[in-house]
Amino acid sequence: MKKFFTLLFLIWILPLIAQKNIKIRHLNGKTIDSHVLQQRLSRLVDSAKIAGLQIAIINHNKVIYLSSFGYKDIENSKKLNDSTVMYAASLTKPVAAYIFMRLVDKGIFSLDQPVYKYLKKPIGDYAKWKDLAEESESFNLITPRMLLSHSSGLPVLRHLYGNKVNLIAKPGEKFYYSNEGINLLGFMIEEYTGRKLEDIAREEVFGPLQMRHTSMIWENRFEDNFSNAYFKDGKKYGSERRESSRAAGSMSTTANDYANFTINLMKKKGLSRKAYLEMLKPQIMVKSRRGFGPLKDSITTENDAIHLAWGLGIGLFDSPFGRAFFHTGHGEANQNYAVAFPENGTAVIILSNSENFEKNNAEILKLCIGDMYSPLRWLGHLDRNSE
Numbered sequence: 001m002k003k004f005f006t007l008l009f010l011i012w013i014l015p016l017i018a019q020k021n022i023k024i025r026h027l028n029g030k031t032i033d034s035h036v037l038q039q040r041l042s043r044l045v046d047s048a049k050i051a052g053l054q055i056a057i058i059n060h061n062k063v064i065y066l067s068s069f070g071y072k073d074i075e076n077s078k079k080l081n082d083s084t085v086m087y088a089a090s091l092t093k094p095v096a097a098y099i100f101m102r103l104v105d106k107g108i109f110s111l112d113q114p115v116y117k118y119l120k121k122p123i124g125d126y127a128k129w130k131d132l133a134e135e136s137e138s139f140n141l142i143t144p145r146m147l148l149s150h151s152s153g154l155p156v157l158r159h160l161y162g163n164k165v166n167l168i169a170k171p172g173e174k175f176y177y178s179n180e181g182i183n184l185l186g187f188m189i190e191e192y193t194g195r196k197l198e199d200i201a202r203e204e205v206f207g208p209l210q211m212r213h214t215s216m217i218w219e220n221r222f223e224d225n226f227s228n229a230y231f232k233d234g235k236k237y238g239s240e241r242r243e244s245s246r247a248a249g250s251m252s253t254t255a256n257d258y259a260n261f262t263i264n265l266m267k268k269k270g271l272s273r274k275a276y277l278e279m280l281k282p283q284i285m286v287k288s289r290r291g292f293g294p295l296k297d298s299i300t301t302e303n304d305a306i307h308l309a310w311g312l313g314i315g316l317f318d319s320p321f322g323r324a325f326f327h328t329g330h331g332e333a334n335q336n337y338a339v340a341f342p343e344n345g346t347a348v349i350i351l352s353n354s355e356n357f358e359k360n361n362a363e364i365l366k367l368c369i370g371d372m373y374s375p376l377r378w379l380g381h382l383d384r385n386s387e
Contacts, residue, residue: 025059026370027321027346034065040367044360045069051230051354052080054255057368058340058347061266063259065368072227072353075236085213085222086351087229087240088251089329091258091336092216093182095205096247097148097313098265099197100185101275102204108193111145111278111312115184118192129184131164141171144188147181148312149283154181156292175286175310176296179248182313186247197245209264211257216245222252229333232355237333249329255349258338262349265314265325266342280325282309282316291328291378308375319373321346328379330358337361339374359384 023031045053052070056063072080103109109118116123116139124133132139138153146152153169157179165180186197193200198216206214215222218241229237242250268276286308289298306317315326322343329336335357340347348368350361357364358381365371376382 048360050356054351056255056259056349060345085226085252087334088253089249089331091329092249092251094314105272116140147185149310151284152181154178182248209260214253214257227353229353255351258349279312285309
C-alpha cells in the first residue's frame, strides 16, 4: 500500500514540477512567464514551419529556461528534446578561439607571431594550401590575431573562388569573414602541438565545462539522440557527421552545453584577464553592408552607431545594455544563433535544424530576451528576397 501511495504521489507531483512557471527577465527588466513563452514559441515554430528548435535562456549568468520544439526526425515523428545533439556549424569558431587563447595563456602560442613560424613546412608545400605558394611573402605577414579577427585576407570558402585559396585582401587591411582562415588556425594548432584538435577541445573546454553532449567530431554515442536537418521546403537534408576537426565548423552540441560555454565567457572564467581583454575587445571594425555574399564588399555606415566589430573569434556590438558578443551558425540546413549581454547577465542560445529559422530569428530573440539590438540585417536574417 505504501508503494501504491508513493507511486500515486509521483504521478501527481512530477507533472506539477515539470510545469513550474518561472519569470524570464528580458534585457529591459520586464519579464515573461515561461508558460507564455512556451506557448508563443510553439505557435511560431508551427506557423513558420521550423522543423525543430533548442533554446537556452540565461538570466543572471545562469540557465533559467531550457526547452525544445518540433522534431529531430519528421519522417518518424520523433520529437526533438533538450539532449538531442545538433550541428553547431560556425558556433564552433568562438570555441576554437577560446582553445587558442587557453594555449596562449600556457605560453604555447603568441597572437602576433606569424603563422608560418608555427608550421613545419612552407605553406605552399601543404596540398590543402598549395595555392598560397605564389603569395608566400604576403602570407608570411599573417598572424593568429588576423585569423581570429577575420582580417587575414583569406576568403570565406575556397569553393566560391574556383576551389582555390588566394588572398583577396592584404593581411590586416579589412574584415572578410573567413572559414578558411579559422580552419588554418586549427591546422596550425594541430601541426605545432602534434595533437588532434578534438582531443585538445575535450581537455581544454568540453571536460572542464561539463559539455557532455559536445564534440569537435561525430561520435558513435550521438546515434542514440541526434537531429536531422530540413530545407525550407521540408525536404530532409540529413545530419552532419564530421570525421575530422575543423575549427571553423565541425562541432556538434546542445543548447544547454553551449550555454555552459557562453556563461563561462560572460563570467570571464578559464582565461587570464589579459586574454579576455584581447578576445572581447574590437580588433577590427566591420564596415561591410553584409557579412556574407555579394554585399560583403559594399561599405556602409549603418552599423557605426553600434560599433559593430570583431574580437578574437567572436562578433561584438554596443547596445543600451553594454557591449554584447554574438555568433551565427549556418550550415546547409542547420541555422543557429547565440548572443550574450555580459553586463546584463543575459544571453540566449538558439539551435535549429531548419532552413526556416533565420528569417524568424528576430521574432524569436524578441520573445526570449527582448533582444532588438543584434545585427540581424548585417547577418542577412532580415533579407526577404532570398526566401
